[in-house]
Amino acid sequence: MNELLSAFGIDYKILLAQILNFFLIFFVIYKFLLLPLNKVIQERQNKILEGLKIREESKRLIRRIKKLRDTILKKAYQEKEKILFEAEEIKKQKLEELRKEISGLREKMLLELNKEKELLEQKFYSELNEKLPEILMQVAKKVFASKELNEEFIKNMLSK
Amino acid sequence: MEARIIGEAIIRLAKQNKENLIEKLVENLKNEGKVHILKSIVEFLKLRNIQIKGQEPAKLYLAFDYDEKEIEKMIKEKFNINIKIIEKIINSDLILGGKIITSNYVIDFSFKNLLNKIIPKEKWKI
Numbered sequence: 001m002n003e004l005l006s007a008f009g010i011d012y013k014i015l016l017a018q019i020l021n022f023f024l025i026f027f028v029i030y031k032f033l034l035l036p037l038n039k040v041i042q043e044r045q046n047k048i049l050e051g052l053k054i055r056e057e058s059k060r061l062i063r064r065i066k067k068l069r070d071t072i073l074k075k076a077y078q079e080k081e082k083i084l085f086e087a088e089e090i091k092k093q094k095l096e097e098l099r100k101e102i103s104g105l106r107e108k109m110l111l112e113l114n115k116e117k118e119l120l121e122q123k124f125y126s127e128l129n130e131k132l133p134e135i136l137m138q139v140a141k142k143v144f145a146s147k148e149l150n151e152e153f154i155k156n157m158l159s160k
Numbered sequence: 161m162e163a164r165i166i167g168e169a170i171i172r173l174a175k176q177n178k179e180n181l182i183e184k185l186v187e188n189l190k191n192e193g194k195v196h197i198l199k200s201i202v203e204f205l206k207l208r209n210i211q212i213k214g215q216e217p218a219k220l221y222l223a224f225d226y227d228e229k230e231i232e233k234m235i236k237e238k239f240n241i242n243i244k245i246i247e248k249i250i251n252s253d254l255i256l257g258g259k260i261i262t263s264n265y266v267i268d269f270s271f272k273n274l275l276n277k278i279i280p281k282e283k284w285k286i
Binding site: 159 | 224255256258269
């Protein structure tokens with residue numbers, strides 16, 4: 001074997017040393033470079049995966065939120081429409097009630113006004129009836145206050 | 161009432177020319193403290209005197225002053241009533257003309273009466 005190795009110019013001792021050296025370097029590299037690097041890469045990969053997972057989760061959440069928002073908006077819109085419709089109905093109902101109330105009040109007021117008018121008319125005519133003779137007499141006194149007229153009147157009244 | 165009775169008694173006594181009894185009657189009234197009815201007796205006698213003469217004693221209400229003799233004459237001519245005005249009262253409420261009140265008649269010839277006839281009484285009574 002030694003001869004064969006010598007024929008190829010290989011010194012087994014050097015070869016052994018080189019092999020040993022190789023494994024030693026390999027071990028050192030593996031131990032101090034590859035393993036931490038691998039660890040770092042693994043961590044990084046994990047982080048990326050986690051990030052991706054979170055992203056996916058976020059996307060899912062966003063979709064869910066969007067869906068929820070849409071549902072809420074739709075519900076809110078429906079609720080708004082319902083409230084508006086109800087408000088419109090209430091408004092119509094209240095307006096109708098108010099119109100009826102105003103109409104009733106108007107009728108009542110008109111009735112009272114008519115009654116008041118009739119009372120005032122009655123009062124006016126009653127006062128007129130009471131005061132007119134007195135007024136008439138005062139006017140007549142002023143108009144006919146003349147001795148000559150009196151004389152003529154007596155003669156007319158007592159003549160044959 | 162008492163004045164009327166005494167008045168009538170005085171008239172009868174006067175008709176019988178018993179003046180001394182009249183004097184005694186008056187004296188008696190004085191003694192009884194009834195002098196105040198003498199005025200009423202005189203008023204009654206005045207009225208009776210007018211009636212004895214065939215006249216109606218009357219109260220005259222006038223809106224303005226006017227000759228009562230003239231009115232007496234006009235009443236006699238128009239109604240054939242012989243009145244004697246014993247009291248004249250001016251009342252401007254009559255407006256024009258006047259009113260005569262006797263014990264038997266009321267002759268209203270005032271403008272107020274005329275108005276009362278024209279205007280419905282149940283509504284406007286002046």
